[in-house]
Amino acid sequence: MSRYALLLAPSANRVYADQASRLARAELAAFRPVVSSDLSDIEVSSLGGVEYLTFAGDLTPRDIAYLSNLSSAYALFERVEDLLRPLELTPLAHYDSDLITIPKYAGKTNEQFTKLVLNLTILGSSSAERMLDGQLTVLDPLCGRGTTLNQAVMYGYDGIGVEIDGKDVEAYKLFLQTYLKRKRLKHTADLVPVRRQGRRAARRLEVTMAASKDDHKAGAVQKITVIQADTTQLDGLLRGGVADLLVADLPYGVAHGSYDDQGGITRSPLDLLERAVPHWLPLLRPGAALGLSWNVKVAKRELAEDILIANGLELVPHEPFDHRVDQGIERDVIIARKAN
CATH class of the missing domain: 3.30.70 (Alpha-Beta Plaits)
Incomplete structure (x- = not known):
């Protein structure tokens, strides 16, 4: 050996x-x-x-x-x-590394950690054997300015994001357009209104891109879709069974939050998880995995596990990934899988 x-x-x-x-x-x-x-x-x-x-x-x-x-x-x-x-290492790198490293903003998740959680989610899913070969789709229902989506396209996958803050969606569109123009890569990027029952319900950012001119000619394009909407109100905005993987950074209870049913801000990741998981699950294909990170100082792991189990998900065992981020944040990871 x-x-x-x-x-x-x-x-x-x-x-x-x-x-x-x-x-x-x-x-x-x-x-x-x-x-x-x-x-x-x-x-x-x-x-x-x-x-x-x-x-x-x-x-x-x-x-x-x-x-x-x-x-x-x-x-x-x-x-x-x-x-x-x-x-010789041959990492999945369809684009230059600055796609990941250029964006700098308050609240951005460390890119190495983002890649780690994406890896764990792939390996915990029924798509693990397709990591190197398959065309997978990654859903981040709390995508912010697209750190996870960028890592997904770096791997050659498609990405779907949901973000409630319109400024973050616009900033992500501007970054991608600037990046792709600077790299002289073929692409389109459109931010369009989405209507539901005749009324404007959201905005949709639609990006198509190719890693090279040859890929574009061959039709080997990748797609990123970001819906500007509340992640707990997605009915009619995305079709079911669109994603192989779900990766999300839950609110840390310090600077990050989400809206509750009364329209106020809640800092509890468990409140969000309990309300959102029933809306997320129909978007996932059979055998898809969820990879979630959160601050254990404001939400015990056992309670997060209970929510996932109550929604019919199977926990994927792994070694501990809890680690300190700063004085107020100790981050952990949980992986769960949807039945085949």
Whole structure:
């Protein structure tokens, strides 16, 4: 059995970087269902004074292709006695990395963490084997300015978002148009009204894009749709069974919130989850998975699990991903799956 050493990517977020090795260890373990080799002896090791994630296995080229998408992967080596032999990583990267790194705004989720949650959701779904090959659709029903949607299109997937704040939808449209024009990529971007029962109910941002001129000529385009609407009032705005994956950052109870039934702001992620899940589930295909992150300081994990189970979802077991963000936020992840 061969041994490997994974060098972790540096993080611009110091607090996240301090916990990166533990999170990477848990994420690597989550890839076990899709790799052909048994991954064992996963641990954090110091080699030449540098911290690596080390493990044992017999990786095939396809296994390496899967592991290339670890959110913290920077370089992978095979350990040959006291030497490290570099192995080529081939991450899913249909666009330049600045699609992910350029956007900077208050409340933006760390992009490494966004990728981690998307990975866990894929691996917890019936689409796990299609991670490298399939045309998947990712739904973020609390999409903000599109961090998760950008990661989805980076992977070559389609994205659907729901965002109640019109300014965020407009800012996302402006960013995408500017980015695609600067990269000289073929695209369209339209923000149009949506009517329900003869009345204006929402606005819809529709973007089509292609990663290259050849892709555009071949009809290999990707689509992003963002609905400006309340995520708990989606009847008639999206057709059922449109998404393979749902990834969302719930309100943290500090700066983020959502509207309650009386039109006021609630800071409770559990209140939102209880009201929203029945509206989200019809949008998901059989075997789809939900990946949610939230602040455990304002919502206990057990209560979030109870809401998902009560809606007929099956919890997907995984190693702990709880970690400190700042003094008021300790973030955790939960993955659940819709029945096939």
